[in-house]
Each structure stands twice: as C-alpha cells, then as structure tokens.
Amino acid sequence: MVYTFSFLCLIAVIIFAFRLLKTKKPDSFPEGWKQLLVEHVTFYKDLTPKQRRDFENRIMIFLNEVHIEAVAFDLEDLDRVLVAASAVIPVFGFPEWHYTNLSGVILYPDNFNADYEFGHKNEHRNIMGMVGTGRLEKQMILSRKALHHGFSNATDKSNTAIHEFVHLIDKMDGATDGVPEYIMKHSYSIPWLNLIHKEMEAIHKNKSDIRSYGGTNQAEFFAVASEYFFENPKLMQRKHPELYRMLQMSFHTKK
Template sequence: MGYVILLGVILLLVVHFYKKAKRQKVQPFPEHWHGLLLDNVLYYRNLSKERQAAFQQRMMQFLSEVYIDGVQLELHELDKILIAASAVIPVFGFEEWHYTNLSGILLYPDNFNEDMQFSSKDKSRNIGGIVGNGRFEKQMILSKKALYHGFKNQSDKNNTGIHEFVHLIDKLDDFTDGIPERLLEHQYTIPWLKLIHTEMEVINANKSDIRNYGGTNEAEFFAVAAEYFFERPDLFKRKHPELYKMLVECFRQEPALLKK
C-alpha cells in the first residue's frame, strides 16, 4: 500500500512540472471567496477594504504560479483559499513576491509520517507539513487536517500553513537555517542570531509560551515564532517585544496594528 501511495505522489509531481511549464494566466478573484475569507481567515478580516482587495490579487497571482493537487481527496475551493492565504500572509508586507522555490503543493487528507504515509494504523504519522528536498525539491506537502486546524483555532498561536511557507522563505538562500537573508538586512543578522539563541534557551528551559518545537533548531524557531507573530500579534508584542520588533523588520509589516 505504501509503495502505491509513493508512486502516486511521484506521478503527481510529474503532472505538476508539466502544468508549471504551461504557465497559467492569473484568473479573476471569485467574488464568493470574499465571504469564505472573512469566515475563515482572521488576518484577512482585519485588513481594510483596500488591503483586502490587494490580498485577493496576491492570492490569485500565487494560484497562477503554483499547482495544487489532492492525494486521495477531492480538492475543494476552501483548500485552495487557505493554502493561498498561508502563502500571502507572511509576504504581504512586500509589494511583490514570487515563491521561486515552489512549483507544486500536495494536500494529504491527514497527518503523515516520514515515509509520506497517512494510514490510520500508523501511530507515527505526526507531520502536518513539509517542504521537500531531493526528488521532492520545489514541492510542499500539507495535511488538510493540520491546514484547517491552523485557521479554525485562532488562539493557539499555531498555523501549519504559515509555518511551512516561512520555511520556504527561509530556504530562498538555499539554506533552511532560520536566517532569512532575503528578508533581513545584513546589520540585523548577528542581533537576530543572538536573539534566537536566547529565546531557544528559555524555550528549552520550559519558561516560554512559545511552542516547545521552536527550541528544536534555528529554522524551527523562526517558523514557530512567525506562526505566533501572525496568529496572536497583540500577545506576542506584549510578551516578546524585542522579538516582535525584529519580526516586524523581517516581514515588513506589523499585524498588531491591523485595523487600529
């Protein structure tokens, strides 16, 4: 069964590259998506009408550049909406952004293990998303369950979709190391590293409200901190003011000030 699923994934990747080669036009934003975004994406709901319109355009641009397919599931509109929102949120502070290191996204129905298996019999399936390497280079795999949970629970400071796109941003310099050189100006690199290591020590001493997974390494710290920054910006600013200021510089936006 595992080999069948893996073969299916590889075949889907071939389709992705073929469709990527046939560059798609940017489609008009479907009007009824506005209501779905208001209902499901707090970040979008907090934007002004003008910024919502810009967000819509950025979503459609992203969807024209990246192919999304479901593995053992039928892809729905809300799946695409939440994936596109996850992509746009962390880079919305930039006038223009293209994920040049991403060509396709596979959406799994549930969490999966390191072998990309998501059988209910497998107790090790605890991965909600990954950015691919090797034969999965320029690919992302997301769990639909984890993706939806990230937007449904607006108080837990977790968002798998945003987490994985922040990894992609980090990887733009070919290294997933927690130092997003495309975002951080050079003078901030050393202060950023010092801040990361200080915060990781606090996490690993169980004295931080930043998720424990952020203490794994610098790359995971950056992604976990970004989730918190976008999901609970007011709380993050209050509890981690120095880190908040650094992420404002990094992402060129201040989510705590939306609609204020």
C-alpha cells in the same frame, strides 16, 4: 547595419512583451471566496478594503503559479483559499514576492509519516507538513486536517501551513538556517541570532510560552515564532516585545 536594426527590433519586441506580462492582471477573484476568507482568515478580516483587494490579487497570482493537488480526496475551494492565504500572509509586506522555490503543494487528508503514508493503519503519522527535498524539491506536502486546524483558532499561536511557507522564505537564500536573508537586512543578522539563542534557552528552561518545537534548532525557531507573530501578534508584542519588533521589521508589517 541590417544586423543592428534587427537587434534593435528584437529588443523592442522583448521590452513590449515584458511590459505586457508585467501589466497582465490575475484572474478575477471568485465572489464566493471573499466570504471564505472573512469566515476563516482573521488576517484578511483585519485588512482595509484596499488591502483586501491586494490580498485577493496575491492569492490569484499564487494559484496561477503553484499547482495544488489533493491525494485521496476531492479538492475544495476552501482548501485552495487556505493554502494560498497561508502563502500570502507572511509575504504580504513584499508586493513583488514570488515563491520561485515552489511549484506544487500536495495535500494529504491527514497527518503522515516519513514514508508519506497517511492511512489509519500506518504508524508514526505525526508529520503535519514539510518542504520537500531531493525528488520532492520545489514541492510542499501538507496535511489537510492541519491546514484547516491552523485557521480554526485565530489566537492559538499555531498554523502549520504558515510554518511551512516561512521555511520556504528562509530557504530562498539557499540555506534553511533561521536567518532569512531575503527579508532580513544584513545588519539585523547578529542581533537576530543573539535573540534566537536567548529565546531558545528560555524554551529549554520551560520559561517561554513559545511552542517547545521552536527549541529544536534556529530554522524551527524562526518558523514557530513566525506562526506566533501572525496568529497572535498582540500577545507576542506584550510577552516578547524584542522578538515582535524584529519580526515586524523583517516581514515589513505594521501589525
């Protein structure tokens, strides 16, 4: 009887603690950051007042869970805001989303090479972002230059940071294969694969305005197409209606 009572007390304490954690509000959103979002993030500008508040809360939750580190420069508020916005945009349709496969984002001042070198004297500095593996598992590396450039033109169909976060979404099911099972219903898988290969063939034949890097493989196609979808949805809806509808269903967005 004593053990039963003790066990029930323990369960009650656990439930109470869980409720506290679940209802804990994120830190208040800095007032100056709202203006940064308005000036730099078109996705945020297009939201309703309530959606903007939700977006701000999601940013704070992300920043409480993921550490952002700058290498060879001083991290600024705009850097934090743009990284967090890049994370929130593709999963905004999923209110309870958390990047369980990410613990840190490392910002380099410029593009880097396969040896993570970014100095002007280093060769082959053509990498703008990557999701880490091995000793860099749960880490993302981004070029600060590419991060800012991704938000400098709201209609160019390209955003490196969103691209890398889409890879993380794809990776949530254990395989970065262009079929994001965490957000895509199983019944969509075969039509999605057929659509991917049709669109990739068009890229290879130079008959598509989707960035050529999307023709590399299925995973890169998904990431590149997602950049397009979030950067210029109206153009995608007009030029690629089938692809647009599939991504709209997958990302739970009415854009």
